[in-house]
Amino acid sequence: MNPLKAAQDAAIAAAREARARYRDGLLAPSAGVAPGMTQANLIALPRDWAYDFLLYAQRNPQACPVLDVTDAGSYATPLAEGADLRTDLPLYRVWRDGVLAEEVADGRAAWAEHADLVTFLIGCSFTFETGLLEAGIEIRHITDGCNVPMYRTNRACRPAGRLHGEMVVSMRPIPAERVAEAATITARYPAVHGAPVHIGEPARLGIADLARPDFGDAVRVEPGEIPVFWGCGVTPQAAVMASKVPFAITHAPGHMFITDVPDRTYHV
Amino acid sequence: MNPLKAAQDAAIAAAREARARYRDGLLAPSAGVAPGMTQANLIALPRDWAYDFLLYAQRNPQACPVLDVTDAGSYATPLAEGADLRTDLPLYRVWRDGVLAEEVADGRAAWAEHADLVTFLIGCSFTFETGLLEAGIEIRHITDGCNVPMYRTNRACRPAGRLHGEMVVSMRPIPAERVAEAATITARYPAVHGAPVHIGEPARLGIADLARPDFGDAVRVEPGEIPVFWGCGVTPQAAVMASKVPFAITHAPGHMFITDVPDRTYHV
Numbered sequence: 001m002n003p004l005k006a007a008q009d010a011a012i013a014a015a016r017e018a019r020a021r022y023r024d025g026l027l028a029p030s031a032g033v034a035p036g037m038t039q040a041n042l043i044a045l046p047r048d049w050a051y052d053f054l055l056y057a058q059r060n061p062q063a064c065p066v067l068d069v070t071d072a073g074s075y076a077t078p079l080a081e082g083a084d085l086r087t088d089l090p091l092y093r094v095w096r097d098g099v100l101a102e103e104v105a106d107g108r109a110a111w112a113e114h115a116d117l118v119t120f121l122i123g124c125s126f127t128f129e130t131g132l133l134e135a136g137i138e139i140r141h142i143t144d145g146c147n148v149p150m151y152r153t154n155r156a157c158r159p160a161g162r163l164h165g166e167m168v169v170s171m172r173p174i175p176a177e178r179v180a181e182a183a184t185i186t187a188r189y190p191a192v193h194g195a196p197v198h199i200g201e202p203a204r205l206g207i208a209d210l211a212r213p214d215f216g217d218a219v220r221v222e223p224g225e226i227p228v229f230w231g232c233g234v235t236p237q238a239a240v241m242a243s244k245v246p247f248a249i250t251h252a253p254g255h256m257f258i259t260d261v262p263d264r265t266y267h268v
Numbered sequence: 269m270n271p272l273k274a275a276q277d278a279a280i281a282a283a284r285e286a287r288a289r290y291r292d293g294l295l296a297p298s299a300g301v302a303p304g305m306t307q308a309n310l311i312a313l314p315r316d317w318a319y320d321f322l323l324y325a326q327r328n329p330q331a332c333p334v335l336d337v338t339d340a341g342s343y344a345t346p347l348a349e350g351a352d353l354r355t356d357l358p359l360y361r362v363w364r365d366g367v368l369a370e371e372v373a374d375g376r377a378a379w380a381e382h383a384d385l386v387t388f389l390i391g392c393s394f395t396f397e398t399g400l401l402e403a404g405i406e407i408r409h410i411t412d413g414c415n416v417p418m419y420r421t422n423r424a425c426r427p428a429g430r431l432h433g434e435m436v437v438s439m440r441p442i443p444a445e446r447v448a449e450a451a452t453i454t455a456r457y458p459a460v461h462g463a464p465v466h467i468g469e470p471a472r473l474g475i476a477d478l479a480r481p482d483f484g485d486a487v488r489v490e491p492g493e494i495p496v497f498w499g500c501g502v503t504p505q506a507a508v509m510a511s512k513v514p515f516a517i518t519h520a521p522g523h524m525f526i527t528d529v530p531d532r533t534y535h536v
Contacts (some may be wrong), residue, residue: 058322058334066326188460190536216337268458268536 002153003024008262011036015258019080019088027090027105027179029254036130036167038192039256039262040079040121042089043240044249045266047072047116050089052161055119056239057120062231063167065123065191067259069154072116079259085119086111091252096176098244103252117249119154122233123266124256126160130263132183140219147212147254148172150232155197155233167230167238168215169197169205173225182228192268205229216229278531279304283526285350285402287356295358295373298523304398306460306531307524308335308347309390309501310357311508312379312517315340318386320429324507325388325427330499331435333459336526340384348525351451353387353521359520361505366512371520378517385517390501391460391534392524393438398531399453405446408487408506414524417481418500422474423465425503433507436483436500437465441493450496459534466497473497483521501529 014034030039045053050072057064068077070218075085085109086107094110104110111117125148129139141148148170174182179199187195198205211218212225215234221227240248251257298307312521313321318340325332333475336345343353348486362369364380372378379385390442393416397407402440409416414439423435447467455463468472478495483502489495509518 052321054319054322054326057335058326058337068325069323160360187536188456194536268455 011262012014012260015080015260019083020256023084023087024149025105029149030090030127030258031254032111032142034258036263038067038079038259038261039124040083040259041124042119042249042251042257043236043238044085044111044117044119045245046114046240047118049116049245051163052163053120053236054149056157057122058164060167060235061190062194062197063157063232063235065193066120067123067191068121070119072118073113075119077119077121079121080150080231080257081260085257088154088206089251089255089257091255093250093252094242095237095245095248095250097246098241104261107117107249114247120236121257121259122236124233126190126191126229126256128186131189135181135185140173141217144219146219147216149210149218150215150234151205151207152214152238152254157170157239162176163239163243163245165235165242168199168234168238169229170216170232171210171213171227171229173221174218174228176224176226179226180227183262188228188268189266190268193231196228196230200226202227202229212228215251229262269518273275279530280528283528284350286526287351290358291352291355293312293373298358298524298526299394299415299522300410302526304527304531306347306390306527306534307336307394308354308391308516308527309409309504310387310517310519310525311504311523312353312387312448314382314515315384315386317430319479319514321504322389322429323428324380324431325390325424327428328435328503329458330461330465331425331503332501333418333461335459336389338387340386343379343387343443345389347389347529349359353525357523357525359523361518363505363508363513363516363518365514366509373399375517382515388504390504391433391527392501393461394458395460395534396522396532397452399457399535400450403449403453405442408441409485412487414487415484416473417478417486418474418483418521419470419475420482424460425507431450431507431511431513433503433510436502436506437463437497438484439478439481439497439502441487441489445495447494447496456536457534460525461499462500464496464498468494470495470497473479
């Protein structure tokens with residue numbers, strides 16, 4: 001068997017095994033799991049809200065790049081044959097009237113509340129981290145074994161129908177001499193947030209203190225490093241809160257859906 | 269005044285002047301007009317069909333890359349300040365029950381039939397032709413002063429709700445030694461169809477005779493040239509026909525909406 005085919009088969013097997021373990025109850029962030037396989041943010045909404053959300057995503061593609069949308073009532077996706085979106089993520093959040101109501105490891109009871117849920121899978125910046133690592137650019141939150149820091153910003157997304165809210169960003173500290181490379185590498189992954197939305201000057205995004213992220217974990221910013229900000233797939237959760245959406249299910253930040261699609265698929 | 273700013277102002281002025289002339293009744297294809305400014309395909313549908321169409325576009329991004337979507341009942345777009353989508357294209361098609369009912373130069377009467385039309389602007393491969401020309405790759409239909417040839421194919425798009433249909437492609441003959449470059453240049457414009465969907469072997473796409481395109485004009489294919497196929501924004505019109513959509517307004521093939529957005533904006 002050729003070594004490339006063997007590596008691909010091993011990567012898909014790792015993705016399937018991870019989904020099976022989450023299905024069986026494993027509760028852990030997905031960063032670094034099944035390396036090289038695309039991870040996705042998830043949001044499920046009643047069919048009545050699906051158009052507003054799809055339009056919101058279209059109008060804010062750096063924050064909400066759509067990888068797949070299920071039919072109403074379906075929890076299957078061609079991005080991972082045989083996966084069940086209700087059970088195969090490590091942790092879900094259930095939202096009621098824009099407020100986080102509960103976190104659950106098994107989404108089936110929540111899915112059963114609405115027969116017509118449409119599930120959106122949104123690109124995740126973990127996908128382009130493979131490209132950054134291959135270029136020898138350190139990813140601090142991987143080095144330190146924690147979740148990526150995420151921040152709410154003062155940047156309003158373009159509204160759509162009943163949906164409005166601010167953009168959420170993820171942050172990676174990058175040495176000043178590698179920032180241009182980090183921008184150009186990630187720009188070639190537009191389906192998973194693409195180029196940075198902001199480089200340096202966190203105060204201009206309304207971020208008062210990098211050490212206090214709104215989601216995920218704080219990371220060290222060393223002397224000579226610039227905080228670089230990318231659109232983040234937690235942005236839909238900010239819209240759910242700001243718009244008081246009656247019902248939604250999302251992944252818990254950092255607890256993503258692992259697909260069978262290699263990261264390089266989204267490189268243009 | 270710096271020369272770059274002067275050139276940009278001149279390009280936007282050319283786009284505005286073209287839209288004003290179409291509004292005043294000029295009936296002519298838009299290829300080569302306002303060079304360097306992005307042109308867009310148009311389809312307007314009643315609000316009841318908007319979700320199915322937006323999902324169809326999301327599931328078939330190489331054929332239907334969405335650049336903008338209006339609110340229901342609106343005919344304005346941020347892609348061209350002050351433009352009126354009902355009048356500022358050279359020629360429209362009105363579709364009833366999936367059949368082409370009429371072509372009109374002024375869309376206002378058609379728009380008045382439904383108060384809740386949602387208008388989609390879809391990327392056009394004319395946008396990446398600037399990049400090909402700058403690389404010294406000849407665009408045959410520009411050389412010959414005709415419309416690009418477009419073909420229906422045997423490739424089914426992924427359906428969405430009530431919408432289904434085949435992919436339509438545009439074709440440019442490219443010298444064999446430049447095909448790789450044409451593929452890599454256009455791949456960096458994913459918002460305007462991106463990389464080719466097929467290179468050579470038209471029969472495999474179900475195209476029996478390159479000299480008989482389904483839309484636009486036939487072009488010469490010289491010895492040593494390979495027919496290269498890209499997704500085409502006429503694909504929505506094929507879906508309107510195949511799915512017998514009750515009512516739709518589209519641009520007439522080759523008679524596009526000229527925006528105020530420079531082509532390079534869509535380069536990643």
